[in-house]
Amino acid sequence: MLDNNALHEKVKSLLYSLTGITLAENKDIMIANRLHKLKRDTKYSGDIDELLVAIENGTHTMEFINSFTTNKTHFFREDFHFTDLKDRVLPEFAKSGQNIKMYCSASSTGEEPYSMAMTVLEAQEELNKKINASILATDIDTNVLQYAANGVYRYSKSSKEFPDWIKPQKYFKKRVNKTLASEEILIKVKPELQKMVKYQVNNLNDTSYPFEKNHFDVVFCRNVLIYFSAEDQNKILRRLFSHLKIGGTLYLGHSENPHDLINYVKRIGQNIFIKTKELH
Ligand SMILES: C[S@@+](CC[C@H](N)C(=O)[O-])C[C@H]1O[C@@H](n2cnc3c(N)ncnc32)[C@H](O)[C@@H]1O
Incomplete structure (x- = not known):
């Protein structure tokens, strides 16, 4: 049986591959908690060493990935990106009539994608x-994708999540649920938002993505690069960039770095970049 140190190293290398x-050095408690939860949730009867071997061999691999992602997010996070989308990018498309x-x-x-959709409708x-x-x-993470496609969220009137220019009642239907704390309600995104967004699994660390080159006018890549090494961040950005059109906009999270892209973009705001040329 592996000791804790060896077990955690194995988790790290499996997660990386x-x-x-x-995963940072100081994540021992987090690793231990998530492994135990994974064992419980998968009802795996062997010990944790064996579970890791099973994951390596393709059993419970998806559950393993899902249990080690960090999914923290909220509507209109770093809302200045959505303001830029509304005031600078979208008027060009309204004018040209292009998709x-x-x-x-x-x-x-x-x-995040529903915030993009609300911004379009505004x-x-x-x-x-x-x-x-x-x-x-x-x-x-397939669990979060399922949650997103379902489109039901907790909402509290006192929450400051939505900027002044968004009235949530325009985009969500209220759902009654007696089990929530009194100031919270469940809300469901309306069909006009849902039909604008298509969900799909994609591993940013894959060597290629299943989309055409120069396909997108706008790419959001926010608060995810922080989970990768600097070298892998750069590789991901280079790949994402190849799918962005020249003149298209890339939004990065507040603490994220454009790495090699810096000479191929024009920075026009807080981690807002316009692609000026191809990177080869
Ligand atoms: C902290 S959330 C950020 C969500 C949103 N972009 C935001 O800014 O609020 C990071 C997300 O990145 C996803 N993620 C982690 N590694 C990934 C990978 N290799 N490929 C695709 N998504 C990944 C996680 O599953 C998680 O949902």
């Missing part, structure tokens, strides 16, 4: 012009 996620293709590359439970109303938009939202 499956997802590219690099805008957007990619949300680590969508977690859906708050811009459309402000400009009084139809905007044809499609949003592809991907994640490696």
Whole structure:
């Protein structure tokens, strides 16, 4: 039987090979908790060493990945990106009548792609012009993708999640649920948002992505690169960049770095980049 140290090293290397996620040194308690939960949830009868061998051989691999991702997100996180989308990017598409293709590359439970969709509908109303938009939202975690596609969220009136220019009641239907704390209700995204967003699994660490080159006008890659080594971050960014059109916009999370892309973009705001040329 492996000692704790060896067990945790095995988890780290397995997680790295499956997802590219690099766990920091001080994650022992987190690893132990998640392993125990995984064993409980999968009802695995052997010991944890054996469970890891099974995962390596393809059994419970998806559950393993799902249990080690960090899915923290909220609606309109870093809302200045959505303001930029509404005030700078979307008016161009309203004017030209061209479809805008957007990619949300680590969508977690859906708050980010639905915020993109709400932004489109707001811009459309402000400009009084139809905007044809499609949003592809991907994640490696199949549980969060299912949650996102279902589109049901907890909402509290006192929450400051939505910016002033969004009235949640326009985009969500209220659902009654007696088991929640009194100030919270369940809300479900309306069909007009849901039909704009398509969910799909994609591992950002794969060597290629199943999309055409120069396909997207907008790419959101926020608060996910932080889980990778600097070298892998750079590789992911280079791949994502090849799917972004010249003139398209890349939004990165507040603490994320554009690495090699820096000479191929124009920075126009807080981690807002316009692609100016191809990177070879
Ligand atoms: C902290 S959440 C960020 C969600 C959202 N982008 C935001 O800014 O609020 C990070 C997400 O990245 C996903 N993720 C981690 N590794 C991934 C990989 N290799 N490929 C795709 N998604 C990954 C996780 O499953 C998780 O849902």
